[in-house]
Amino acid sequence: MEYPRFTFNPKEGIDNPALVISDDPEPHPCPVPRLCQLKRAEGQGFGFRLRAVQGKRGHVVREVEPHSPADMGGLRDGYRVLEVNQEYVDNMEFPELLRKIQRCGLRVFLLVLREEEYEQAVSWCLDLQAVARSHRGDNQDHKARLCHVTRNPVQGLGITIRHVQGQKGQYFLSTLTAGPAERAGVRNGDKLIWVNGVTVANLTFSALNKIFKRSSIYVTLLVMDRESESSCIKRRIPVVPDLAQCLGLAHRPKTMHLVQGPDGYGFLLRQEKLSVSGRIVHLLREVEAGSPAEEAGMEDGDMMLAINGEAVENMEHELIVQRIRESGQRVSLTTITLKGRDYYRQLDLSPLLFYDEDIKEAQNGPDDVRNLLSSSGPRLCVLDREAAGFGFHLCCVQDKPGTFISQVASGGSGQRAGLLGGDAIVEVDGQNVEDRSLEEVGTLIKGGLTPLKLLVVERTEGGHLGMNGPPETQVGRSHIQQYFPSLTFQC
Template sequence: MASFQPRVIKLTKSEGQTFGFFLRVEYEKEGHLIRNIEKGGPAEQAGLKDGDRVLRVNGTFVDDMEHSRVVELIKESGLCVTFHVLDEVSYDNAKISNISLSETELSKPSKPPMMNGVAASSLKPKLCFLVKTNDGFGFSLKSTKGYQGMFMTDVNPSGAAEKAGIKNNDRLIELNGENIESCTHDQIATKVKDSGNTVMFLLVDEETDRYYKNNKKLKLGASLATVKHLPHKPRITELTPGPDGYGYYLRTGKNQSGHFIKDIDPGSPAEKGGLKELDRLVAVNGEPVGSLEHEEVVEKIRLCGMKCTMMVMDEETHRMYIMGGVSPMQYWEEVKDSYSYAPAPVPAIPQQAEESASVPAIPVENPTPEAPLAIQEREDYKPKLCKLEKSPTGFGFHLNAIRGVPGQFFKEVVEGGPADRAGLKDDDVLIEVNGVNIENSNHNEVVEMIRNSGNNLEVLVAEKEAYDYFRAKQIPITTLLLGISMIEAAHDQPKPEESQEEEKEREDETCKRPDTPPSQAETRDRSCSSSSSSSSSEDEKF
């Protein structure tokens, strides 16, 4: 069953390096195509496949955009860029089915093909993952006169191929995500050899092959396949929060996209439910979250109420699915009827999301977006007054905000930089800039205030836990909470030493560290370089 779910690919490169692919438009083919992926380059390591279509660049929909402008957008991204891509088969089938690639229906699975008025859901290609034994992979290939492609033969009983789900006369469609229907026997043999000790095949049996050949509009590909034969599977757990919540943190990965389970509390619902350290979160209540911002995922979990159905997978399973060019949501589609879940309601205005996302205990059956976090009762919460003096490389922090939600918070505080030495920490919430309260100001206004402050900046901030406490108690956050001695101490800070980090200004953000890929926890799309370049080439290397 094709889900038409785009993959989110985040690429980073070093100065002077390329991303390792060509972007093309081709005669009689729609879309912006990924071609000529360099072996071992950033594109291959991130999971780009030959024939992928680029749908979005840094969140901007580009499928209907002039090719030269797409090239320009990628060049403007500098050393890091985030793509939403769709594999070739899914893209072609989406176009045939007139599915809008810019709309939310992308994430909805398409209807299964029909045969004689009945859903042909059982007639699917199959993905088979083979692990070489001492006897090899346990199959041979043959060609049949008058038929396209290569067919499996001499499948050894109890061999690697049979254990992987392969049968005699299965026709080979893809190898490691690459269509090889037009390849020769020798070419396929070379590709299998180059694959090493593991290989992923997409195959069809005789009945399925006949069905798809009789339905010319449907193109065979991994997005239509069953994943029931794959040895490594995502794991699905249904969690009920305890008094201290679910007992884990949700983090974003460094230099990679995704949301990861961290710091699981012993004996917590998360541990009892089978979550493991560094599990990748794939879906919440049946909704894929891989392409969502961190705050959006946190909000989905918060709105689950007293039961949350989560699908996760470990790194080995993730690599296997990447190898096959297939979404783990296909596994969910095959097993979802075994789970009772309800899609989370979507609030009109999202609650301020907690950045490190320790999912809280939810005290009521039907929580509202305004439901406060479970906050430890303390009487010693205080904000912080920090005085920064800009070094030649800047203040040394990122300022983040969530679209449509009041408030600004700090991220990626540079170790040893002015912000770090002044006492700022990641996730501190900004309250005042140079004595002016900015809690109801928009992001651009706050950025402008910081820019206009010159070389000296005074900020009143609160740690996230303290901020939530004051909000819950409806206590205004001002310097009056500090006491006179703390205010004087902040004004008497010694002049900071110069930092060695390089500063670059972006269009929509300020005070950011250069050459650092944007965190997945940030909700504002931004480039890593302000330089721009245009090209009219229809075949551009990146």
């Protein structure tokens, strides 16, 4: 059998049509996330909305206000949030993400992807957590450390400060073996970044020594080793306590889980103005002996920080009271002493920043407490009609589909059935009402069977991260329509 002969012409190339030379396909370019630092003033908001788009992955940034902290920090409309303070949140439930940003206080770091990069990464089935991790390297130990050192009567703080001659603001620490500093997490040779909230880069050695001497009981230090410093410089990650590994702080907040008794919870919540600073705070007063509040460990004069994991320090007093009442017969309160709040103000940190684990105890505790704080997926609630009705109010957003539960009466049929303020109604007695008007849904409920069967789902469509204070409200079109306090979430 004869085979055809192939000839090579340098002008025409190889004349065998069966031979095709092609380059290997280019690998998918890995998207490059960016880190946005948002810092707001007391009483100011971050200035953007965060939305969870139904049927799609991710948390979407919307409506960035011009000249706001979000705008100045580089946040843009359509960005998708991957991390909050170096914690991966793309798979986090939307309400919990909003609460997490609230708990960051006056400063938050968001790792984001542009919308088109995010959509491409999803279509290519990339591991977004790996993409986020690549921004700061695989070694998670390369972080600054926040260490709280308590002075020992004999050993002192157990550290010696070394100043690098000729280099202003360059201070390194030597530790006493098994001394207070070493036990608190400070390592021999660590670089000192700040002490008690004061950055040391612009301090003279004499000024730095004065700070340590004035701290007669304890100091809080931000330190890092050389490898961590090199990693942060290479990846342009700021060295701040918000992104540090927290190894312990003083004056920790406490979370109490209260079950309402026959006479209520047994305490008063008062709005008071502090005489020294003039700040308005919300304090717990008149804790009754033998009450649920006393049994949970509540102390007179403590300051309210959060209700069911939601930060309320900057809310109006009436809204805080409303949040407690909406909780029904169980509520989780996070509080701190006034001395403790001053400690965190000195450090320029939110007292809730490193307190996620204790707050999550409420969400991971008994079923009744966990269901109070979070409900995911549709829920079927069965209600009996009583003399006062079913014990809830309806509302809607003008010119938009959907009917929602605005208020649930304490002790009523709605509360016992598990309705929560903000729930969206999907079905009434088996009939889908997602596209029905408020009037139609109200008529179905009033004329429905007893018991009434409502299929509801927690509303997680949008959260507003704008100004502090009362959540936005919208007024609808019916005599049964009420204000909808859970329409937006604000920081």
